[in-house]
Amino acid sequence: xxxxxxxxxxxxxxxxxxxxxxxxxxxxxxxxxxxxxxxxxxxxxxxxxxxxxxxxxxxxxxxxxxxxxxxxxxxxxxxxxxxxxxxxxxxxxxxxxxxxxxxxxxxxxxxxxxxxxxxxxxxxxxxxxxxxxxxxxxxxxxxxxxxxxxxxxxxxxxxxxxxxxxxxxxxxxxxxxxxxxxxxxxxxxxxxxxxxxxxxxxxxxxxxxxxxxxxxxxxxxxxxxxxxxxxxxxxxxxxxxxxxxxxxxxxxxxxxxxxxxxxxxxxxxxxxxxxxxxxxxxxxxxxxxxxxxxxxxxxxxxxxxxxxxxxxxxxxxxxxxxxxxxxxxxxxxxxxxxxxxxxxxxxxxxxxxxxxxxxxxxxxxxxxxxxxxxxxxxxxxxxxxxxxxxxxxxxxxxxxxxxxxxxxxxxxxxxxxxxxxxxxxxxxxxxxxxxxxxxxxxxxxxxxxxxxxxxxxxxxxxxxxxxxxxxxxxxxxxxxxxxxxxxxxxxxxxx
Amino acid sequence: xxxxxxxxxxxxxxxxxxxxxxxxxxxxxxxxxxxxxxxxxxxxxxxxxxxxxxxxxxxxxxxxxxxxxxxxxxxxxxxxxxxxxxxxxxxxxxxxxxxxxxxxxxxxxxxxxxxxxxxxxxxxx
Numbered sequence: 269x270x271x272x273x274x275x276x277x278x279x280x281x282x283x284x285x286x287x288x289x290x291x292x293x294x295x296x297x298x299x300x301x302x303x304x305x306x307x308x309x310x311x312x313x314x315x316x317x318x319x320x321x322x323x324x325x326x327x328x329x330x331x332x333x334x335x336x337x338x339x340x341x342x343x344x345x346x347x348x349x350x351x352x353x354x355x356x357x358x359x360x361x362x363x364x365x366x367x368x369x370x371x372x373x374x375x376x377x378x379x380x381x382x383x384x385x386x387x388x389x390x391x392x393x394x395x396x397x398x399x400x401x402x403x404x405x406x407x408x409x410x411x412x413x414x415x416x417x418x419x420x421x422x423x424x425x426x427x428x429x430x431x432x433x434x435x436x437x438x439x440x441x442x443x444x445x446x447x448x449x450x451x452x453x454x455x456x457x458x459x460x461x462x463x464x465x466x467x468x469x470x471x472x473x474x475x476x477x478x479x480x481x482x483x484x485x486x487x488x489x490x491x492x493x494x495x496x497x498x499x500x501x502x503x504x505x506x507x508x509x510x511x512x513x514x515x516x517x518x519x520x521x522x523x524x525x526x527x528x529x530x531x532x533x534x535x536x537x538x539x540x541x542x543x544x545x546x547x548x549x550x551x552x553x554x555x556x557x558x559x560x561x562x563x564x565x566x567x568x569x570x571x572x573x574x575x576x577x578x579x580x581x582x583x584x585x586x587x588x589x590x591x592x593x594x595x596x597x598x599x600x601x602x603x604x605x606x607x608x609x610x611x612x613x614x615x616x617x618x619x620x621x622x623x624x625x626x627x628x629x630x631x632x633x634x635x636x637x638x639x640x641x642x643x644x645x646x647x648x649x650x651x652x653x654x655x656x657x658x659x660x661x662x663x664x665x666x667x668x669x670x671x672x673x674x675x676x677x678x679x680x681x682x683x684x685x686x687x688x689x690x691x692x693x694x695x696x697x698x699x700x701x702x703x704x705x706x707x708x709x710x711x712x713x714x715x716x717x718x719x720x721x722x723x724x725x726x727x728x729x730x731x732x733x734x735x736x737x738x739x740x741x742x743x744x745x746x747x748x749x750x751x752x753x754x755x756x757x758x759x760x761x762x763x
Numbered sequence: 764x765x766x767x768x769x770x771x772x773x774x775x776x777x778x779x780x781x782x783x784x785x786x787x788x789x790x791x792x793x794x795x796x797x798x799x800x801x802x803x804x805x806x807x808x809x810x811x812x813x814x815x816x817x818x819x820x821x822x823x824x825x826x827x828x829x830x831x832x833x834x835x836x837x838x839x840x841x842x843x844x845x846x847x848x849x850x851x852x853x854x855x856x857x858x859x860x861x862x863x864x865x866x867x868x869x870x871x872x873x874x875x876x877x878x879x880x881x882x883x884x885x886x887x888x
Binding site: 756757758759760761762763 | 794795796802803806807821857861
């Protein structure tokens with residue numbers, strides 16, 4: 269397929285050189301073979317200093333959206349809930365105070381029982397205030413794409429409830445100017461009681477219902493297949509996604525794109541192995557589709573028949589890599605142990621030492637770091653972790669270990685094994701970049717067989733749901749006296 | 764030779780007549796038995812069905828009366844002088860074989876090769 273290849277080159281060179289050359293300005297009917305195109309073509313990279321790549325654009329727009337959208341939504345939510353809370357709190361007080369303001373002369377005096385009810389109203393309001401603060405006024409842990417259905421329903425319920433009480437109050441008490449003040453106080457007490465019960469309903473719906481595990485979710489990362497299972501209760505898809513992400517940051521090893529390059533290069537080698545040439549020339553659309561299909565099938569068949577030795581390469585490469593890692597690890601462990609022997613904690617009796625010799629943890633870390641720096645750097649490079657740790661972070665970690673009397677092995681543990689994402693710096697977290705992709709509506713509940721995706725920039729988490737099986741337990745009683753044993757006999761008698 | 768509890772057992776048997784031999788004070792037959800309903804049937808190396816609790820011949824002394832009469836290693840004894848041996852304890856079997864006032868015991872024994880011989884001879888006809 270020499271023609272399209274030539275066209276590609278012409279487009280690249282047009283973009284890079286400002287002046288178009290006349291020989292490449294039009295697609296030649298008969299391709300002119302430029303024999304040294306291999307040397308003169310430059311590859312187009314993803315970004316240059318003056319251009320933005322697609323990823324950067326997406327990132328910037330997402331940041332803008334997130335910061336504006338999240339704040340807007342959050343402030344709206346807070347404002348609405350504060351208004352609702354004020355209305356709800358002031359209602360009982362209003363019920364009690366309005367008769368004194370509007371018809372004070374006709375009111376019957378409040379007796380002892382009535383005054384006792386004042387105390388009950390006051391304390392119940394105080395308890396309601398503390399309970400609402402505890403349940404609703406917590407810093408939000410996540411920004412969800414759709415509204416939280418249960419909260420909205422509860423807010424509507426409370427609003428309707430309070431409105432109906434006001435309606436009754438307005439019609440039966442304000443209009444008719446009832447003199448029975450004790451009845452009014454009891455009415456206010458019943459309102460506060462009902463509000464406490466609605467709060468109980470809120471606790472059950474929002475907090476308790478999802479505690480009992482009902483579904484088992486299997487979460488798999490798309491790039492390297494790391495899998496975890498979580499047991500969750502009956503949640504909506506968006507709340508389940510939040511729980512999964514919170515657990516993702518502590519359970520999954522950090523995403524390391526450098527580990528995936530080996531399989532990508534193998535895949536590229538498979539594709540580059542066979543080239544298909546169309547010797548009949550371009551045909552009509554149907555012919556082209558048919559040819560494309562037969563071409564791909566021919567390629568697959570030829571690839572299957574070819575004696576491919578890439579498995580051999582993989583095996584020896586992995587063995588070699590394993591050996592190298594172990595060698596570097598041995599050198600690293602020895603270097604770190606030796607470095608740690610150079611410092612020790614100052615004893616009480618040595619206070620008389622000259623202040624020049626005495627160091628705080630940071631200085632001590634800086635003093636022993638150079639002796640292990642090279643071994644550590646080489647090890648990180650072999651295990652492809654070097655971009656996860658900066659020199660500053662390593663020195664900080666070293667100072668931390670020295671302060672807390674940790675052994676060299678404890679210091680090395682965070683470099684020898686890849687830890688969860690929370691262990692590394694905040695720029696790896698990408699906590700604002702998650703997208704929930706789901707075929708079902710995200711406010712609908714989890715069901716058996718629900719599948720949804722949580723997409724971050726370079727990878728995604730695939731989540732499948734299974735219902736926890738209904739377990740039926742049977743009982744069997746064993747009498748403690750029934751444990752009796754006999755010897756096994758195999759005798760042989762001669763007759 | 765598998766048996767189903769409660770169903771009659773059918774087997775191809777061979778009649779063997781052993782004449783006891785005097786050895787000192789005792790009358791001996793020249794073989795050893797194993798098995799019985801009070802024994803562990805899974806330890807029996809000669810039985811096909813490891814739940815078979817019958818009496819098996821576990822050793823035949825060379826040149827003894829049993830070998831002369833045709834008893835082989837691994838035979839299952841079904842009857843001794845008319846007494847059934849398929850559902851007896853080990854001790855009962857021993858007693859039936861070592862009765863002091865008898866010097867001839869007539870056994871009905873069965874073994875796998877008997878069935879095959881009968882089948883082959885039936886096929887020839």
